[in-house]
Amino acid sequence: MEKVKYLIIGAGISGLTFANYIKDDYLIIEKENEVGGYCRTIRKGDFIWDYAGHFFHFKTDEFKKMFIDEVDDKDIISKDKCTKIIYKDKLVDYPFQTNIHQLDKEEFIDCLYDLFNKEEKEDYDSFLDMLYGKFGKSIVEKFLKPYNEKLYACDLTTLDKDAMGRFFPYANINQIINNMKKNEDVSYNNKFLYPRNGAGSFIDILYNKIDKNKVKLNTKIEEIDYQNKTVKTSDGDTYEYEYLINTAPLNHFLKLFKNNEFEAIENELSYNKVLVFNLGFNKKSKFNKEHWMYIPDKNTNFYRIGFYDNILDSDKLSMYIEIGYDKDAKIDAEEQLKLTLENLKKHGIITDDMKLEEYCTIIMDPAYVHINGKVDNDITKLKEQLKNNNIYTIGRYGAWTYCSMEDSMIAAKELAEKI
Numbered sequence: 001m002e003k004v005k006y007l008i009i010g011a012g013i014s015g016l017t018f019a020n021y022i023k024d025d026y027l028i029i030e031k032e033n034e035v036g037g038y039c040r041t042i043r044k045g046d047f048i049w050d051y052a053g054h055f056f057h058f059k060t061d062e063f064k065k066m067f068i069d070e071v072d073d074k075d076i077i078s079k080d081k082c083t084k085i086i087y088k089d090k091l092v093d094y095p096f097q098t099n100i101h102q103l104d105k106e107e108f109i110d111c112l113y114d115l116f117n118k119e120e121k122e123d124y125d126s127f128l129d130m131l132y133g134k135f136g137k138s139i140v141e142k143f144l145k146p147y148n149e150k151l152y153a154c155d156l157t158t159l160d161k162d163a164m165g166r167f168f169p170y171a172n173i174n175q176i177i178n179n180m181k182k183n184e185d186v187s188y189n190n191k192f193l194y195p196r197n198g199a200g201s202f203i204d205i206l207y208n209k210i211d212k213n214k215v216k217l218n219t220k221i222e223e224i225d226y227q228n229k230t231v232k233t234s235d236g237d238t239y240e241y242e243y244l245i246n247t248a249p250l251n252h253f254l255k256l257f258k259n260n261e262f263e264a265i266e267n268e269l270s271y272n273k274v275l276v277f278n279l280g281f282n283k284k285s286k287f288n289k290e291h292w293m294y295i296p297d298k299n300t301n302f303y304r305i306g307f308y309d310n311i312l313d314s315d316k317l318s319m320y321i322e323i324g325y326d327k328d329a330k331i332d333a334e335e336q337l338k339l340t341l342e343n344l345k346k347h348g349i350i351t352d353d354m355k356l357e358e359y360c361t362i363i364m365d366p367a368y369v370h371i372n373g374k375v376d377n378d379i380t381k382l383k384e385q386l387k388n389n390n391i392y393t394i395g396r397y398g399a400w401t402y403c404s405m406e407d408s409m410i411a412a413k414e415l416a417e418k419i
C-alpha cells in the first residue's frame with residue numbers, strides 16, 4: 001500500500017491550487033482524463049468554449065498577478081461588461097432593479113410605486129421573502145422571481161435569504177434613483193478578465209507549476225475508510241493518507257464513505273443542475289456588443305446566454321446557453337437544442353440564414369447548491385467532524401457554497417498554509 005501525506009481528490013481549480021501551495025508529499029487523484037474540472041476549455045472547429053461562461057473577477061492581487069504574469073499580454077482580454085436582460089421585446093441593462101427607468105412608463109411606475117411601499121423587515125424567512133422586502137412586488141415579479149426560479153430550478157422560499165451572498169446585486173432606493181441619471185455599475189463583476197484561449201488557460205498555469213507525476217488521471221476514488229485513513233481507487237489500488245483534501249462535490253464525496261455513514265446529511269443536500277450548450281454559427285448576430293444576457297421569460301427555455309465572439313472580438317457568433325434543472329429531472333438534450341434554436345430565433349439572436357457549424361453539450365451536475373440555514377448548520381458540524389479526522393472538504397462544491405473560482409483558490413491556499 002502506497003503512503004502519501006496529502007491525498008487530494010480532484011484536479012479542478014481547488015485541487016490544483018492546494019497542490020501549488022502545499023508543495024510537499026502529495027498526490028492528486030482525478031477521475032477524468034484531463035485536469036480542470038468545471039474550468040476546462042473545449043475547442044471545436046473555429047470555436048473556443050468553456051463549461052458555460054467562466055470569467056475572472058479578481059479581488060486579490062496575488063491571483064490576478066499570477067494570471068497576468070503568465071499569460072501573454074495579447075492573450076488577455078479585459079472588458080467592462082455589457083450585460084442585458086431580454087425583457088418582453090426590449091433590452092434592459094442588468095441589474096433589473098437599478099434600471100427600471102428603462103421599462104415602459106406603466107411598468108416603471110409600478111416598480112417605483114412598489115419599491116417605495118415595500119415592507120422591509122428586520123429579518124427575512126427566505127430568499128424570496130428578502131426579495132419582496134427589499135425591492136417590492138413589481139421588481140420581484142417582473143424579473144427577480146422568474147429569473148431566479150429558472151436558474152435555481154426550485155421554490156425560492158426554500159433558499160436562505162443570503163443564498164447568493166455577495167453575488168446578489170443589492171441596491172437601495174437612493175442607488176436606484178441615482179442610477180436613473182448616472183449609470184454606475186457597482187456590481188462585483190463590472191470588469192472581467194478573460195484569456196483569449198479560454199478559462200482553461202488558467203488551469204494550465206496552475207498545472208504547469210506542479211509535478212505532473214503527482215497527478216493521477218483517469219482514476220476515481222471509490223471508497224474512503226476514515227478510521228484507517230485509507231482510500232480505494234477505481235484501478236484497485238489502496239492509498240494510506242495523513243490528510244485527505246476533498247474537492248469533489250459534497251453529495252458525491254459523502255457517498256464514498258464506508259457503511260453509508262453520512263447518508264442522512266447527504267439526503268438533505270439540495271442543488272440543481274444546468275444543461276449547457278455551446279453553439280458556433282457561420283456568422284455574427286445583430287447583437288454584436290453584449291457579453292451576456294439574462295432571460296426571465298418562462299416561455300424561453302434558457303435563463304442566461306453569453307456571446308464569446310463579442311468578448312473575443314471574433315467574426316462568427318459563438319455562444320453559451322444555460323438551462324436550469326431540478327437535480328432529479330431527466331434531460332432531453334436533443335429536444336432542448338431544438339427549443340434553444342427556436343428561442344434564439346424568436347428573440348432575434350439568430351436568423352434563418354445563419355448556420356450552426358459546431359456545438360457541444362455539457363451537463364453541470366451539481367451547478368448551484370441551494371443554501372439553506374438548517375442544512376448549513378449540519379454541514380458546519382460535519383466539516384468539524386471530518387476535520388477531527390484530518391479530512392478537509394473545499395471548493396465551491398466540496399465546501400457546498402456559492403463562490404467564484406478565485407474564492408475557491410483563496411480557500412485552498414489558506415488551507416495549505418494552515419496545515
Ligand SMILES: Cc1cc2nc3c(=O)[nH]c(=O)nc-3n(C[C@H](O)[C@H](O)[C@H](O)COP(=O)(O)OP(=O)(O)OC[C@H]3O[C@@H](n4cnc5c(N)ncnc54)[C@H](O)[C@@H]3O)c2cc1C
Nearest residue numbers: 010012013014031037038054055220221248395396404405
Ligand atoms: C453555470 C456556471 C457558471 C459559472 N461561472 C463562473 C464564472 O464566470 N466565474 C467564476 O469564478 N466561477 C464560475 N463558476 C463556478 C466555478 O465553476 C467553480 O467555482 C469552480 O470551477 C470549482 O472548482 P473546484 O476545483 O472546486 O471543483 P470542480 O471543478 O468541480 O473540480 C472537482 C474535480 O474533482 C473530480 N472528481 C469528482 N469526484 C471524484 C472522485 N470520486 N475521484 C476523483 N476525482 C473526482 C472532478 O472530475 C473534478 O475535476 C460557474 C459555475 C457554474 C455552474
